[in-house]
Amino acid sequence: MKKINFMVTAFRDGFQSVYGGRVYAKDYMPAVQAAREAGIIHIEAGGGAMFQSPFFYANENAFDNMDLFRQTAGGEANLQTLSRGVNVVGLDSQSSDIIKLHAQMFKKHGMTTIRNFDALNDVNNLIYSGKCIKEAGLRHEVAITMMSLAPGWDTEGKVHTPEFYAQILKNIMDAGIAFDSVCFKDASGTSTPQTVYQTIVLARKLLGNDVNISFHTHETAGNSIACYLAAINGGASQVDLSLAPVSGGTCSPDVATMWHALRGSEFTLDIDINKVMKAEEVFADCMKDYFLPPEATSVDPRIPFAPMPGGALTANTQMMRDAGILHKYEEVFSNMGECVRRGGFGTSVTPVSQFYFQQAFNNTMFGPWKKFADGYGKMVLGYFGKTPVAPDPEIVALASQKMGLEPTTKTVLDINDANPKKGVAPARAALTQAELPITDENIFIAAACGDKGILFLQGQAATSVRKSAPAKASATPEASNLEVTLDGKKYAVQLSGSNVTVNGKAYAFEVKPASAASAAVESQAPGQAPMPAENAAAHNPSTISAPLPGVILRIIVKEGEKVVEGQTVMIMESMKMESEIKAESNGTITFKVKQGDQVMPDTVLAEIK
Numbered sequence: 001m002k003k004i005n006f007m008v009t010a011f012r013d014g015f016q017s018v019y020g021g022r023v024y025a026k027d028y029m030p031a032v033q034a035a036r037e038a039g040i041i042h043i044e045a046g047g048g049a050m051f052q053s054p055f056f057y058a059n060e061n062a063f064d065n066m067d068l069f070r071q072t073a074g075g076e077a078n079l080q081t082l083s084r085g086v087n088v089v090g091l092d093s094q095s096s097d098i099i100k101l102h103a104q105m106f107k108k109h110g111m112t113t114i115r116n117f118d119a120l121n122d123v124n125n126l127i128y129s130g131k132c133i134k135e136a137g138l139r140h141e142v143a144i145t146m147m148s149l150a151p152g153w154d155t156e157g158k159v160h161t162p163e164f165y166a167q168i169l170k171n172i173m174d175a176g177i178a179f180d181s182v183c184f185k186d187a188s189g190t191s192t193p194q195t196v197y198q199t200i201v202l203a204r205k206l207l208g209n210d211v212n213i214s215f216h217t218h219e220t221a222g223n224s225i226a227c228y229l230a231a232i233n234g235g236a237s238q239v240d241l242s243l244a245p246v247s248g249g250t251c252s253p254d255v256a257t258m259w260h261a262l263r264g265s266e267f268t269l270d271i272d273i274n275k276v277m278k279a280e281e282v283f284a285d286c287m288k289d290y291f292l293p294p295e296a297t298s299v300d301p302r303i304p305f306a307p308m309p310g311g312a313l314t315a316n317t318q319m320m321r322d323a324g325i326l327h328k329y330e331e332v333f334s335n336m337g338e339c340v341r342r343g344g345f346g347t348s349v350t351p352v353s354q355f356y357f358q359q360a361f362n363n364t365m366f367g368p369w370k371k372f373a374d375g376y377g378k379m380v381l382g383y384f385g386k387t388p389v390a391p392d393p394e395i396v397a398l399a400s401q402k403m404g405l406e407p408t409t410k411t412v413l414d415i416n417d418a419n420p421k422k423g424v425a426p427a428r429a430a431l432t433q434a435e436l437p438i439t440d441e442n443i444f445i446a447a448a449c450g451d452k453g454i455l456f457l458q459g460q461a462a463t464s465v466r467k468s469a470p471a472k473a474s475a476t477p478e479a480s481n482l483e484v485t486l487d488g489k490k491y492a493v494q495l496s497g498s499n500v501t502v503n504g505k506a507y508a509f510e511v512k513p514a515s516a517a518s519a520a521v522e523s524q525a526p527g528q529a530p531m532p533a534e535n536a537a538a539h540n541p542s543t544i545s546a547p548l549p550g551v552i553l554r555i556i557v558k559e560g561e562k563v564v565e566g567q568t569v570m571i572m573e574s575m576k577m578e579s580e581i582k583a584e585s586n587g588t589i590t591f592k593v594k595q596g597d598q599v600m601p602d603t604v605l606a607e608i609k
Contacts, residue, residue: 001268005042005212005238007080008035008255010283011069012044014246017218017310018296020318021053022465023287025065029072031283035243036073038275040255044240045069045111047081049311049350051089055449055456059463063109063441070110078112080141083133084351085118085125086385086412090448091351091375093384095416095423098447099129103136105444115183117143119352120344122385123171124411130177141214142179144168145347146186148195150305153341159388160345162198169206181212181238186227187309187349189218193230200234214238217252218310222299224253225261232267244280245287249297250310256280291466293317306336307348308357316357322464323549323574324600328364335360335368342395343380344387355379365548372399374578382408383415423447430454451553451595452573460596462551542585542608546599550574555595563589569606572599583608 011032015023035043046066054060066079073079086093088102106114114133118125121144133140144165149155158164165184172179184199196215203213215231215238217224228239240252247254255276259269296314320326339359346352358373377399378384380391386409396407408415416422427446431438436457445453455461482493554571557563563583570581570591583589587608593599 001270002266003270004232004236004262004267005214006241006255006258006269007042007044007078007214007238008040008243009044009216009240009252010035010243010246012046012048012050012082013240013311014242014251016049016053016315017250017252018246018292018314019290019466020057020315021049021311022057022318023053023290024058024465024467025054025060025068027467028283028286029068031243031279031286032069032072034279034282036077038279039272040276040279041076042078042080043073045073045079045081047083047089047106047111047114049089049315051081052449052452055445055461056452057464059456059461061441061445061456063105063445066106066109066111078139079110080113080115081106081111083114083116083129085116085129086416087351088129088448091354093125093412093416094447095419096128096413097424098422098427098444100132100135101424101440101444102448103129103132103138105440107136107138108440111138113139113141113180115141115143115185117145117183117185117349118385119145119349120346120379120385120387121145121168123168123175123177124413125385126172127175127177128413130179134178139180140178141181141183142172142177143183143185143216144172145349146184146191146195146199147188147307147347147349148190148192148304149345150337153345155345155389160195160347162195162202164388165199166202166206169203173206181214182207183214183216184231184236185349186215186217187311187347187353188303188307189220189222189224189227189310190304190307190348191217191223191227193223193226196227197230197234200231200236204235212237214240216240218250219248219253220250220300220308220310220313221303222301225257228253228258229261232262243276243283245284245292249299250295250313254280289468291468293321302333306333307340307353308333308336309349309353312348312350312353312357318466325549332357332360332364335363339363339376342392343376344391345389346379346387351375351384352379369395369398372402374403377403378405381405382410383412385412431457434458451571452551455596462596462598542587543604544569544581544584544606544608546572546581546601546603546605547579548572548574549600550579550598552593552595552597552599552605553578555591557589559589559591561589563587563608572605581605 011028015021051062054062054065088094088099116126116129116133130140130142147160149160213236215236217227241255241258242252244254259273262268293314295317317329320329336356339356348356355373355375359376362371362373380396380399400406424443427443428438430446431442434454436442442457484493550572552570553573557569563569564586565583567583568580569583569589572579572581585608589606589608591606592604
């Protein structure tokens with residue numbers, strides 16, 4: 001029997017692919033311990049979106065979580081994280097000093113291996129990042145990203161073929177990038193079994209028999225086990241597997257499912273399946289109070305036509321739930337294919353998958369190609385590296401015009417190292433301005449998480465984890481699960497005593513008859529006094545309203561300052577995109593929100609008199 005190695009992705013990719021990364025570390029540590037007791041030694045423990053998510057949603061420090069993971073898993077565990085080449089653990093790319101600091105900090109906080117990929121398969125983005133990983137004393141697993149092309153996406157057979165992936169591997173080897181293992185990573189789960197088989201066969205010929213070749217995929221399109229069997233038969237020595245309740249659906253397949261698929265063959269996972277099943281029981285108990293999105297548990301046969309990684313899919317639906325615009329998801333999804341087709345066919349894996357989704361979102365909300373998502377626009381203009389094929393020239397021209405940027409062929413590191421807004425120095429300055437301690441960890445947090453990282457370090461981060469409060473041992477009535485439709489929008493509502501949970505967010509509520517006074521002013525905005533009718537015209541302010549749901553990241557001008565029409569007054573983040581909010585008239589500005597506030601569409605942000 002030939003042993004097939006495996007890494008358990010449940011505690012990184014699984015969390016991202018089901019809960020959008022919105023989990024508390026202390027809740028799942030018993031499951032980590034149970035996995036180790038079941039003999040699982042190789043575990044994904046952080047990186048990727050699970051670096052930013054603790055800061056953004058759980059109000060936790062990702063470095064503290066990594067320390068706790070190592071403490072729980074023990075010294076012998078191979079703890080692996082995910083890095084996005086020059087983007088490391090964010091959607092934006094970084095300068096050389098931050099890329100180096102990333103590797104040093106992850107080594108310091110207990111990690112063993114870093115899987116390192118570039119969504120465009122631009123080898124230039126892997127050279128320095130790989131060098132830093134090795135110099136930090138970590139194992140480097142270099143990755144090549146995969147996806148299939150839908151019918152009609154004609155690239156004349158130039159990209160996303162076995163020969164294309166083999167050429168990328170040759171380029172990695174020719175560039176002298178030192179690595180300990182190789183991964184072929186299909187985050188959207190769209191590759192066909194035949195492509196996987198032929199790719200691994202070609203890779204094995206290039207690498208010889210001793211190098212560990214891993215294959216990674218998700219069940220999203222329904223192909224995962226077929227692709228894993230194809231990879232194993234082609235010569236792969238490792239696959240990525242997950243544990244219930246974060247397996248199947250948008251996640252990687254379950255350890256038990258793969259064990260069953262290999263029964264009677266010449267291959268084995270070499271596990272005690274009873275111990276694994278016991279670990280899954282512990283894990284299910286850990287996660288029992290978390291909201292499980294229905295889209296995370298099913299296969300979607302449309303995914304090959306809009307290749308959406310599991311982690312991006314649920315992260316985006318969770319954000320749309322927050323905003324009350326989940327009803328727009330189907331339209332955004334249907335617009336995504338065009339963004340892939342016209343954007344140069346970068347692999348749909350973070351950050352490029354998010355660029356595709358963000359542009360499809362903008363095309364849905366504002367009209368086709370009226371507004372460019374910052375990441376998508378910069379990608380087609382060359383600021384994230386070279387796309388596999390040239391993007392549509394019309395899209396390049398539109399992006400250049402609307403964003404005020406010229407196309408570039410410079411390397412990402414050359415661009416970023418020359419940018420005074422990127423690197424250790426501006427991160428240190430941001431910490432100093434916020435009167436925060438200057439540590440290597442804080443510098444990296446400020447660089448990788450931007451303003452939201454600073455808000456966390458200042459103790460101003462919001463918590464957004466969809467977890468039900470434990471039931472109290474009292475006479476509290478049993479919770480009622482409801483679906484409420486308001487103005488065509490559906491909300492999942494759970495009532496329990498004096499608490500209500502709406503789309504996973506808990507609130508306290510009170511219901512009482514309205515007084516005559518409150519009824520008389522119910523049409524007024526909260527906090528406003530009634531305005532005399534005769535003075536309304538003279539004092540009617542120009543208002544600035546939120547175009548989308550989001551969070552206020554920065555306020556650019558001072559309260560009471562005179563502004564002019566078109567001047568940027570604040571920066572708002574929505575759907576992981578930063579948008580400039582501009583004054584709509586001349587006058588004196590009064591703000592109705594502050595930095596860190598969560599706002600809904602049409603919320604009044606400021607008034608100009």
